[in-house]
Amino acid sequence: MTTTASSRRGWLSVLSVALGSFVLVLSEFLPIGLLPSIARELHVDIGTAGLMVVFTGLTGAVAAPVVTVATSRLDRRTVLLALTVLLVVADALAAVAPTFGVLLVARMLLGVGIGGFWAIGAGIAGRLVEPPAVIRATSFITAGVSVATVVSLPLGAFVSSLASWRLAFVIGGALGLVALVLQIAMLPSIPSSQRVRFSTLAGLLRVQRARVGLIAAAFLFIAQFAAYTYVAPYLEELVRVGPDTVTLALLVFGIAGIAGNFVAGFTLSRNVIGTIGVAKVVLAAAVVLLPFAAHSVVGVFALLVVWGFVWGALPLGTQTWMSTASPAGAESGLALFVTTIQLAIAAGSVLGGAAVTSFGLSADFWFSGAVAVVGAVVLLTLGLRRSSAIPQTGTPTAPTPVPMPAD
Known part of the structure; x- marks a missing residue:
């Protein structure tokens, strides 16, 4: 061939x-x-x-x-x-x-x-x-x-x-x-x-790069789903738009996410930690500003585009980090990554619901932004402390001397 x-x-x-x-x-x-x-x-x-x-x-x-x-x-x-x-x-x-x-x-x-x-x-x-x-x-x-x-x-x-x-x-x-x-x-x-055992997965938790990636991913997915779960109620109750506009807003968010995913395919091959760190900070800023922009439908749509775009980059980014974090290969890192994000999605939805019930919709978005900032700080401080260079090929299966997406 x-x-x-x-x-x-x-x-x-x-x-x-x-x-x-x-x-x-x-x-x-x-x-x-x-x-x-x-x-x-x-x-x-x-x-x-x-x-x-x-x-x-x-x-x-x-x-x-x-x-x-x-x-x-x-x-x-x-x-x-x-x-x-x-x-x-x-x-x-x-x-x-x-x-x-x-x-x-x-x-x-x-x-x-x-x-x-x-x-x-x-x-x-x-x-x-x-x-x-x-x-x-x-x-x-x-x-x-x-x-x-x-x-x-x-x-x-x-x-x-x-x-x-x-x-x-x-x-x-x-x-x-x-x-x-x-x-x-x-x-x-x-x-x-490779032969993967449960001891292999447990051993991965002793690798700093993997621990940093899992912690950063957990914060990220908790932040995302604490806010995203309540986007529709936010649009209906705070922005006061109808069902058709809510559907359009979710569509715009999703299309921006698709674009962000493909742009990240290029930026991650140049700088993984920079792409993830910047995207997390921008995500935090966008969700925090949403309650303040509720009086302007145009402003809300602009923030949803920004939020959707950076969110589209984050699952691919954190996945790339984790696939290069395991000395035993990509699948070990991704197995723990999937477990982490599934639990974080559930946790984000529950914590977001608690914030809405106790303090209202605006507080949920501020909570989400704070969690995203913490995740960015964890990644940038701990990740840079002992970061090993990602090969320029961006090969997820390539081993790294000191083993890293939803980003």
Whole structure:
């Protein structure tokens, strides 16, 4: 096979994995726009229905290290295909679930797929393309997060208004089948390159670069989801705009995130810690200013664009940091990273809700900004203290003498 043909095949493989990441995140967030419909049909209250999101995240947090260890001797192509099959099964089961209990089982299966896929698939670009293109290829895979975030809420709301909520899961399962077919056709054999044990993951916590990355990622995702969970109520109650404007605002946020993700693909190859540090500070400033700008719809949209843009860069940035933090290889770092961010997402939503309940919507955004600043300080002070240079190729699988995304 010629170099050009091999390169083309590598990029097609990357795109097949990117589609898988898109469908996984789409399926994870679809229920947010469907909760009222699901609660009515399955005879549970909204709070109970919200467990669908919590169960998926917590299962993903446990699954990431377990799947990484359990499958570390298997061909990575086989593992990715199996996880995509699990995604299709989970969506199919959700679509026909007769009771809320069965629906929760389906969501837990999805959580296993999400945890395993992100621990393995997010760092697979280094095995598919040449070293200079790794960060850019990884940005395509992580772009699935931004695109799915843009699509999931409007799609869920649209389906709920026209048909049964079950149709949304049918759509997710159908897209999962498309991703599976592309992966079967495009993914080459990717032999396991390392044996991962739980002791390997525990040992990673003794590596300063990895500890810094996990702590910084935890602060980041807590800050993001403390604020993002309450964007819609903020727009409705403080900015006082209607549902159509709320949908447009979320769409603008998501599109800005997609742009930020791809721009980060270039900036991270030059300076990882600088990209992450600046993006965190700008994110903090944007969310803190939102309550002050509530009187101006134009000002709010401008801040949402800024927030969305820097957020789009952060998952890729922290993922790049963590994939280079482990002397044992990218998958070890990413397994702990996925566990950390899933727990942080849940924590951010809970803490944000506590802030809103106790002090109001404005306080939630100020709290989020403060957490983001703390995360930036941790990264810049501890990260720079013993930072080792990231290779200019940006290869996530390249080892570093002193082992680092949602950024």
